[in-house]
Ligand code: SF4
């Protein structure tokens with residue numbers, strides 16, 4: 006699968022996800038036939054393009070669609086949860 | 087005058103040891119926002135719960151680690167720490183710093199952060215505690231451009247590899263621990279900065295089995311220096327220890343009178359494999375039984391030295407207790423030569439990572455995956471051969487089985503012929 010196609014598939018999967026943030030492993034469900042290395046390439050490109058973003062607790066990392074779910078404003082307390 | 091009364095924190099200033107509370111109070115004189123830090127931490131002691139929110143979205147562009155978002159859950163009460171992010175900075179190999187370099191780090195951190203640090207975090211990084219989101223890119227720029235320093239790892243990725251000071255100062259070192267650490271850090275840049283692992287993965291390098299970076303207890307992949315041939319014995323130095331001319335342990339325990347040095351009691355009888363003997367004149371070692379534990383060498387460093395055929399043992403699977411209990415690492419490769427760019431080590435690490443990325447559950451360390459799926463599966467996936475060093479003692483961890491294909495004739499037997507030989 007070409008990387009653009011994979012990026013599209015990942016974004017479709019991510020937009021549809023009901024969870025605000027998801028583990029890297031779950032993104033694999035967007036293209037179960039591919040290995041984690043290929044998924045990583047596409048995900049890294051999507052982060053560079055600012056379509057996905059990282060969320061980290063310090064010990065684990067999750068990914069999210071930029072601006073969806075927990076946003077930095079919400080974290081700052083300017084948007085009360 | 088302090089902004090908040092802090093009776094709980096004040097308790098932590100009592101006693102003879104240094105106190106982080108005293109440090110923060112002192113720093114608050116020049117950084118008034120730290121009054122809010124004291125106020126919030128005090129409240130946490132009172133409420134018996136943290137007032138930091140869990141994690142966050144901050145980072146520098148393109149990096150998924152190195153910055154950990156910390157937000158107060160009471161930003162109105164404690165505006166000074168409404169955001170108080172942590173920056174992890176890749177430490178130097180063996181923790182060698184010049185005063186000039188540390189001065190630069192601290193100048194930058196006083197300007198752009200709270201000035202509070204934690205030297206070093208348990209992964210190894212310099213941990214700079216407390217800054218605001220708008221400072222992050224500026225900090226990253228200064229570190230990388232003015233100090234040629236990168237951020238460290240955090241989250242589900244490779245954590246900053248760390249090592250002991252190795253050959254640079256320590257005569258015990260069997261490998262160039264710093265060179266290995268540097269090479270792993272550079273080679274695995276993508277894994278370090280762009281998280282795609284199920285959880286954290288740590289590489290630690292110790293020059294010998296004294297394991298000063300606690301690789302065997304704290305890293306998913308431990309690289310520990312060892313040797314293959316015989317311990318080098320200087321007979322005249324052995325005699326000098328026995329008659330008291332040389333101080334045992336290089337005089338390290340000389341603060342108390344332990345009585346006359348007793349080579350049998352302190353060395354021979356403490357050898358974990360019982361492979362040493364002393365007949366009153368000569369010390370002998372049955373090297374094929376020696377596990378290279380370093381005890382005898384530590385006790386008589388002038389008389390005993392590691393052999394000359396040096397390399398590393400690779401171990402896998404340690405972790406601190408979080409969801410499950412503490413795990414120590416298991417030997418997976420007893421001896422590997424450490425030459426050039428350490429390709430043999432990278433090959434093993436790559437195989438481990440591929441297996442773990444495919445089968446590891448979210449938040450499952452590789453040691454736990456080995457525990458769940460079995461050592462045998464790990465060996466099959468990585469192609470590493472089972473070796474006696476993986477077995478603690480016969481029958482204690484019998485995870486090595488024959489495959490049907492490895493047994494002539496497979497599992498099918500001529501039962502009639504068998505019964506003829508072994509009648510019921
Ligand atoms: S681990 Fe061994 S080589 Fe490294 S500093 Fe400690 S004693 Fe020296």
Ligand code: SF4
Pocket residue numbers: 356357358359360361362371375376377378379380381382383
């Ligand atoms: S290194 Fe350890 S196992 Fe080997 S001879 Fe010395 S004390 Fe015994």
